[in-house]
Amino acid sequence: MPQYKTTAVALYSLDFAEWDKLVTFFTRDFGKLKGIAKGAKRSRKRFGSGLEPLTYSTLSFFEKERSSLVRLDHCEIIESYPGIHDDVLRVGYASYLGELINEMVAEREANKELFKLFITFLYLLNKPFFREEFIRIFELRLLALTGYQPELRKCVICRKEVNGKKEHRFSLNRGGLICSDCFRGSHDYPSLSGGTIKTLQRAQTIELEKVTRLFFSPQAREESRRILTRFIEYQLEKPLKSLQFLEHLGSYRLN
Numbered sequence: 001m002p003q004y005k006t007t008a009v010a011l012y013s014l015d016f017a018e019w020d021k022l023v024t025f026f027t028r029d030f031g032k033l034k035g036i037a038k039g040a041k042r043s044r045k046r047f048g049s050g051l052e053p054l055t056y057s058t059l060s061f062f063e064k065e066r067s068s069l070v071r072l073d074h075c076e077i078i079e080s081y082p083g084i085h086d087d088v089l090r091v092g093y094a095s096y097l098g099e100l101i102n103e104m105v106a107e108r109e110a111n112k113e114l115f116k117l118f119i120t121f122l123y124l125l126n127k128p129f130f131r132e133e134f135i136r137i138f139e140l141r142l143l144a145l146t147g148y149q150p151e152l153r154k155c156v157i158c159r160k161e162v163n164g165k166k167e168h169r170f171s172l173n174r175g176g177l178i179c180s181d182c183f184r185g186s187h188d189y190p191s192l193s194g195g196t197i198k199t200l201q202r203a204q205t206i207e208l209e210k211v212t213r214l215f216f217s218p219q220a221r222e223e224s225r226r227i228l229t230r231f232i233e234y235q236l237e238k239p240l241k242s243l244q245f246l247e248h249l250g251s252y253r254l255n
């Protein structure tokens with residue numbers, strides 16, 4: 001059996017058979033990967049806490065013939081993000097990032113840019129200066145890296161460039177902004193102010209090392225939360241469990 005090594009973040013971990021665990025990882029070199037950790041319920045010697053959801057580690061595994069599941073061999077922790085696990089709201093946000101990765105990434109399809117994005121935002125989420133708007137930046141960049149980038153620079157109907165001072169409507173099914181000339185009144189099209197549009201345009205292109213320099217106004221926070229979470233659920237064609245959990249915490253109104 002060939003052995004492989006990669007860096008990875010555990011997304012989900014389930015008890016499997018009497019002593020084993022079935023774990024889903026997002027790996028740097030192999031995309032999403034599922035594997036069996038033999039005896040992991042009995043002994044933590046080989047895996048430590050590397051099988052716990054949202055732990056970043058170096059992972060060794062074996063490919064098994066005629067099986068899409070790998071055999072997990074060993075984990076070495078790189079970062080366990082104590083600042084996330086100590087705070088229920090941060091756990092909620094981290095679960096949301098993990099669920100987005102799990103839902104939007106195919107098995108065995110490496111996406112190193114997306115892996116870097118995930119690690120960067122787990123790092124930020126672990127820091128005291130974390131702000132909710134970082135989640136919006138993550139959403140926008142995830143959408144771009146998975147082929148669902150929303151059009152925020154031109155009207156999706158007439159292709160006219162967006163005037164930065166005006167309010168625009170957002171079309172979920174067309175995946176972008178509609179200008180006032182093209183808009184034919186319907187409440188299904190939420191609105192975005194000129195200020196919010198500018199902030200989101202910046203969020204689409206800002207270097208990851210500089211995201212802490214970007215601040216959202218309260219209006220931009222509200223509008224972008226509503227539109228991006230709805231747009232993602234529209235693309236996935238189902239509600240996200242972690243969003244319901246965040247809503248339940250009461251500090252995260254969705255609509």
Ligand SMILES: [Zn+2]
Nearest residue numbers: 155158179182
């Ligand atoms: Zn238009």
